[in-house]
Amino acid sequence: MVAGGDNGDRDGDGQNRGNAPDDAASQAAARSLQDLLARLPVARNRADAGVTPADVQPVGAPLRTNREYNGLDVEEPVAPALAQSPGQSPGQSPAPSPAPARIAATAAAASASAGETLAPPRPDADQGSRPSRREAPVLPRRATRISTGRIIWFVMAFVAPVLLGAAYLFFIMPDQYVTEFRFSVRVPVGNPGSEGRTSNGSSVSALFGGNPTPGTDLLDNFTVADYARSAQAARDLNTKINLKALYSKPSDPFTTLGANVSQERLGRYWKSMVYSDYDVTTGLAVVRVKAFTPQDSLSIANSLLALSNQLVNDIGDQSQGDTVRFASEQVNRAKQQVVDLQNQIAAMSRNGAQSPSIGVIQANTNVATLTRSNIAQIQAQIEVLNNQLHNPEAPQILLLRQELAANERQLAGAVRTANSDTTNAYNVLTTNLANASQVYSSAQAALSYARATAASQRLYLTTYVRPTLPESATAPDRLIDLLLLIVVSGMVWMLGMLVRNSIMEHGL
Numbered sequence: 273m274v275a276g277g278d279n280g281d282r283d284g285d286g287q288n289r290g291n292a293p294d295d296a297a298s299q300a301a302a303r304s305l306q307d308l309l310a311r312l313p314v315a316r317n318r319a320d321a322g323v324t325p326a327d328v329q330p331v332g333a334p335l336r337t338n339r340e341y342n343g344l345d346v347e348e349p350v351a352p353a354l355a356q357s358p359g360q361s362p363g364q365s366p367a368p369s370p371a372p373a374r375i376a377a378t379a380a381a382a383s384a385s386a387g388e389t390l391a392p393p394r395p396d397a398d399q400g401s402r403p404s405r406r407e408a409p410v411l412p413r414r415a416t417r418i419s420t421g422r423i424i425w426f427v428m429a430f431v432a433p434v435l436l437g438a439a440y441l442f443f444i445m446p447d448q449y450v451t452e453f454r455f456s457v458r459v460p461v462g463n464p465g466s467e468g469r470t471s472n473g474s475s476v477s478a479l480f481g482g483n484p485t486p487g488t489d490l491l492d493n494f495t496v497a498d499y500a501r502s503a504q505a506a507r508d509l510n511t512k513i514n515l516k517a518l519y520s521k522p523s524d525p526f527t528t529l530g531a532n533v534s535q536e537r538l539g540r541y542w543k544s545m546v547y548s549d550y551d552v553t554t555g556l557a558v559v560r561v562k563a564f565t566p567q568d569s570l571s572i573a574n575s576l577l578a579l580s581n582q583l584v585n586d587i588g589d590q591s592q593g594d595t596v597r598f599a600s601e602q603v604n605r606a607k608q609q610v611v612d613l614q615n616q617i618a619a620m621s622r623n624g625a626q627s628p629s630i631g632v633i634q635a636n637t638n639v640a641t642l643t644r645s646n647i648a649q650i651q652a653q654i655e656v657l658n659n660q661l662h663n664p665e666a667p668q669i670l671l672l673r674q675e676l677a678a679n680e681r682q683l684a685g686a687v688r689t690a691n692s693d694t695t696n697a698y699n700v701l702t703t704n705l706a707n708a709s710q711v712y713s714s715a716q717a718a719l720s721y722a723r724a725t726a727a728s729q730r731l732y733l734t735t736y737v738r739p740t741l742p743e744s745a746t747a748p749d750r751l752i753d754l755l756l757l758i759v760v761s762g763m764v765w766m767l768g769m770l771v772r773n774s775i776m777e778h779g780l
């Protein structure tokens with residue numbers, strides 16, 4: 273009996289020592305459950321459920337995880353889970369404590385108040401073949417709530433820009449009407465001087481890979497197309513039709529021009545309201561003008577077309593004016609030279625006491641010329657008679673020799689008179705006068721040609737598509753603009769959220 277009692281005591285002590293690790297694990301699980309219940313939103317309702325921290329006793333098995341509840345059947349060893357009461361013997365099985373029931377009730381009440389339901393314990397299919405195991409309740413999850421900062425950022429970055437942009441596009445922004453005209457600067461085929469300009473324009477057009485059509489001037493087309501978008505065109509239109517007043521009609525502060533803006537601001541605004549382009553391949557140019565009413569758009573386009581035509585005429589007038597002025601200067605110089613030579617010859621005739629008269633000089637010159645001709649003929653006759661008669665002393669030959677000697681004496685006197693200084697000066701003056709007269713005649717012909725060219729329109733602007741009154745507005749495209757605004761606003765909102773989440777994640 274004593275030995276059995278001792279053995280029983282030793283068995284009880286071993287059992288108690290074997291249960292010590294299980295009691296430590298149960299106490300740790302109980303403390304974890306107490307911490308969890310303290311963080312639940314319904315911790316303030318524990319008093320109503322009748323549960324106090326002293327009621328929470330360590331359970332026999334550790335709590336199952338959600339993964340184990342979702343299909344993992346882990347067999348757990350059956351171990352005494354509750355602490356022994358003070359009057360209980362060591363060999364007696366411990367009595368169940370009401371604490372687990374109250375803990376389950378408290379967890380159920382907390383889940384019900386948070387809007388969640390606890391998963392019911394799964395029944396064991398084979399209670400007889402496997403050891404019993406205890407099901408723990410599913411831990412309630414914290415309800416997800418959208419913070420006020422996210423809502424404010426969504427409204428500021430997406431909702432407000434889209435609503436304001438839509439209101440501006442559909443209720444405030446005015447319609448824009450477009451008037452278009454197409455033209456080409458050409459040279460008349462029968463116009464004086466058109467051949468040179470046409471060949472030059474064709475060569476340059478062919479150099480750029482274009483179609484060298486007759487009458488096309490590449491540089492003039494570029495000039496008119498560039499003038500249509502220039503600040504000078506805006507100033508000319510403002511002087512002609514008061515362009516500032518036409519673009520100050522809408523009440524939209526973002527599109528209106530204003531009546532008192534500077535010339536620089538007018539030039540920049542005009543570039544945003546007009547489009548011009550020149551196609552080198554076809555040699556055709558296009559100009560589009562935008563305005564806020566159909567009548568204003570047509571009026572601006574017609575005025576710009578008239579100014580472009582005037583610019584083309586000014587280009588031709590300037591070049592032709594330079595040509596006429598140069599030809600006039602040439603004529604004046606040639607005429608003055610002729611007059612000077614004529615005055616010098618007249619002065620020689622007035623000085624007859626000191627030198628032979630002009631008539632004597634001219635007569636001697638004619639005599640010398642005639643005598644040389646006679647001498648040549650006589651020498652030819654003597655040569656013929658010598659070949660026929662073979663007698664140098666023949667009467668016919670002697671007679672011809674006497675005539676030859678008389679002509680030679682006459683020629684010597686005429687040449688002596690013609691070789692004087694006065695005769696030489698006269699000959700120089702008469703030669704210069706003939707040349708100056710010829711130059712003067714050529715200069716007069718060039719002047720007549722330049723004047724004829726300047727009198728005609730050397731360049732003209734061919735408008736093959738004339739401006740017409742627009743019937744509907746072509747701008748703005750409100751749906752496309754609104755879609756772009758939505759996309760941009762959404763990107764800004766998403767970028768802000770990414771930055772915010774990155775800051776919150778890294779704890780910056």
